[in-house]
Amino acid sequence: MRKFRRLLAEVLWLSESEFDEAMKVIDDYLKEVEKYLPPSKAEDIIKELKTHILDLASEQGPLTVETAKLAVRKMGDPRKLASEFVVGTSDKKVMRIELYISEDLYPIFIRVAVLMVVAIILGGIGQAIDLIYLENAGNSFQIVLGIIGTTIISIIISLILLYIAFAFLSTMGWKPGKELKIESYAERLKEQFKTKIEPKIRRPVRIGGQLFVAGFILLFGAIWIYVVLQITELTYITQQLLLFMGISIIFSGVVELAQTYFIVVEDRKSFLLETIGDLGGILLLYPLVLINLFPESLQIPVFITESDEIEISSPVDLAKYIHWELLDPKYYSLARILSLVIIIIIIVGIIYSVLRYVRTRPRTLAGLSNVRN
Amino acid sequence: MEVDIGVWRSELKRGVMEMCIMKLIEKEELYGYEIAKTLRTLTKDILNIEEGTLYPLLRRLEDRGWITGDWKIYRGRARKYYRLTPLGKRALHEMVNFWWVLVEEVSKIIGGGVMVE
Numbered sequence: 001m002r003k004f005r006r007l008l009a010e011v012l013w014l015s016e017s018e019f020d021e022a023m024k025v026i027d028d029y030l031k032e033v034e035k036y037l038p039p040s041k042a043e044d045i046i047k048e049l050k051t052h053i054l055d056l057a058s059e060q061g062p063l064t065v066e067t068a069k070l071a072v073r074k075m076g077d078p079r080k081l082a083s084e085f086v087v088g089t090s091d092k093k094v095m096r097i098e099l100y101i102s103e104d105l106y107p108i109f110i111r112v113a114v115l116m117v118v119a120i121i122l123g124g125i126g127q128a129i130d131l132i133y134l135e136n137a138g139n140s141f142q143i144v145l146g147i148i149g150t151t152i153i154s155i156i157i158s159l160i161l162l163y164i165a166f167a168f169l170s171t172m173g174w175k176p177g178k179e180l181k182i183e184s185y186a187e188r189l190k191e192q193f194k195t196k197i198e199p200k201i202r203r204p205v206r207i208g209g210q211l212f213v214a215g216f217i218l219l220f221g222a223i224w225i226y227v228v229l230q231i232t233e234l235t236y237i238t239q240q241l242l243l244f245m246g247i248s249i250i251f252s253g254v255v256e257l258a259q260t261y262f263i264v265v266e267d268r269k270s271f272l273l274e275t276i277g278d279l280g281g282i283l284l285l286y287p288l289v290l291i292n293l294f295p296e297s298l299q300i301p302v303f304i305t306e307s308d309e310i311e312i313s314s315p316v317d318l319a320k321y322i323h324w325e326l327l328d329p330k331y332y333s334l335a336r337i338l339s340l341v342i343i344i345i346i347i348v349g350i351i352y353s354v355l356r357y358v359r360t361r362p363r364t365l366a367g368l369s370n371v372r373n
Numbered sequence: 374m375e376v377d378i379g380v381w382r383s384e385l386k387r388g389v390m391e392m393c394i395m396k397l398i399e400k401e402e403l404y405g406y407e408i409a410k411t412l413r414t415l416t417k418d419i420l421n422i423e424e425g426t427l428y429p430l431l432r433r434l435e436d437r438g439w440i441t442g443d444w445k446i447y448r449g450r451a452r453k454y455y456r457l458t459p460l461g462k463r464a465l466h467e468m469v470n471f472w473w474v475l476v477e478e479v480s481k482i483i484g485g486g487v488m489v490e
Contacts, residue, residue, distance in 0.1 A: 041432070047444075048405060048428060048453050055406040056424070076425040084429035 022068035026053050029072045036082035045085060049075070101166045109166045116162060117155055124151035146333045153340055160348060207263055214256035221249030233324050238299040241287035248283040255280070278353035281346040288339045288346075295335035299324040386420060390430060392468040393420060395461060398440065404452040405431060431455060439464050 030046050030053075037045055056071035057063050075081060101109050128147045132140045225246035228239065255277035262270040291298050301322045327335060397403060397411055409427050412420045422430075434440040439461030442453040457465065 044453075045428065045432070047451065049424075051404070051450055051452055052406050052424060052428070054450065074424060076423070081425045084425055085432060 018064055021065050022057070022063045025065055025068040025072060026050065026057075029053070029075065029078060032078035033082045036079050037085055041085065049081075101163070101170050105166050105170055109162070113159060113162055116158055120151060120154050120158060124148070124154075142333075149333065149337045153337065153344070157344060160344070164351070207260060210256065210260050210263055214253055214260060216253075217256055218250060218253035221246050221253055224249060231324070235297045235299055235326075237287065237290045237294055237297040238324065240290060241298075244283050244287045248280050251280045251283060252277060275353050275356070279350055281349055285343060285346060288343050292336050292339040292343070295327060295332040295339075296329070298327045298335055300327055387426075389472070390420065390422060390426075391434060392465065392472060394430065395434070395439065395457060395465045395468070398455050399457050399462070399465060402443075402454040402456045404447075404454050406452075408455070434461070437464075 030050055033049065034042050034046050053068075053071045053075060054063070056074055057067040060067040060070060124147050128144055131143050131147075225243060228234075228242040228246060231239075234242070255273055259270060259273055262273065302325050304321050304323050393412060393416075394408055397408055403411065405427055408431075409422050409424070412422055431440065431442070435442060438458055440455050441458050442455045444451050444453050446452075
């Protein structure tokens with residue numbers, strides 16, 4: 001009897017540890033799949049996949065490490081499996097930015113957008129009438145052209161801001177008639193920071209190429225700034241524009257250089273640094289605003305071709321053959337419009353980059369304990 | 374010399390898979406593993422759906438509102454059983470109708486019901 005009980009205990013002990021090891025094989029596989037799944041659906045998907053793997057394993061007999069491994073192998077590469085749930089086609093990993101307007105809010109968005117566009121157009125017409133007939137502000141054609149330009153830009157900016165506002169409300173899950181709870185959004189935001197997916201797309205990056213690019217950009221930026229500082233005939237605004245362009249170039253070079261660290265240590269580029277690099281456009285906002293407000297101080301480069309011989313042995317020599325002339329007054333409106341468009345593009349780009357980073361951060365494994373059942 | 378039509382076959386099977394799965398669950402609720410096994414058995418392994426394809430496909434059908442799944446405990450294990458929704462039944466009806474029209478029209482081109490040696 002004692003011998004039988006010892007044998008039974010040994011058999012049970014072996015089965016238990018074998019079962020645990022087999023489950024570990026399955027759980028490790030599912031952890032890997034879960035990293036790449038959309039957070040809102042991950043728990044349900046993992047639960048279902050686990051059941052399926054156990055069924056597959058049971059085709060071979062009792063659950064052992066070998067049958068678990070066979071079953072997991074049949075499921076395929078975890079990342080590839082997860083990507084099928086994201087976009088439904090194989091071998092694609094998508095960074096999703098869920099900046100969309102929900103079905104409930106979309107009709108309201110359209111109505112508000114139409115009303116807003118009509119209001120802006122009417123405002124523009126009113127302004128044109130005011131300037132042409134009441135104030136006799138000058139050439140009617142030019143006034144109308146200028147107002148059309150500013151009206152179009154106003155419509156674009158307003159639509160973008162309206163879209164962002166409605167997308168924000170959609171993300172909060174707000175519907176007409178439902179109470180808007182900022183606290184619940186703060187909770188949801190906290191949850192989203194905890195449960196995001198970092199795209200682990202590994203690309204082979206050459207260190208030599210990366211260093212060359214970084215060095216080239218830094219050198220170019222340094223020369224740019226040096227040459228700008230040598231030019232004495234620049235107005236404040238033109239100098240600021242050129243200097244900040246140079247600083248922006250150097251900023252990009254520094255980011256590229258910093259990326260080298262990640263390439264050496266982790267064999268990949270840092271997503272955070274990429275995002276910081278995208279924010280470099282902020283540096284151009286100040287000079288662009290100045291141009292928009294004071295286009296009369298903007299200068300444009302004119303290449304001097306009067307000399308028979310042109311000797312250029314350095315970038316500073318090149319600068320000697322460029323004469324800086326103040327912008328023709330007939331182009332002031334164009335300068336204002338262009339600078340405003342570039343400002344909008346930079347701001348939209350910054351918002352996009354920040355949202356892209358914020359919404360794709362790595363998941364913690366804390367949520368994984370809910371998967372086991 | 375044998376010609377490889379593997380890609381074409383995969384594409385064709387992918388096209389009919391949704392219809393076949395929806396047909397299977399039209400009268401009876403089934404869970405994922407059962408669906409895959411039944412497909413294999415009934416079609417003599419012709420429609421052998423991979424695990425990596427089955428569950429995303431089921432999710433897509435759920436997202437479209439054509440099928441719905443409920444978790445139930447069976448033999449001590451939680452399983453998600455799928456069934457057609459009313460919208461799914463209408464969709465299936467359309468798909469099957471189209472299928473027979475397609476078979477008829479394609480048969481006019483390739484000749485119906487005869488395997489080519």
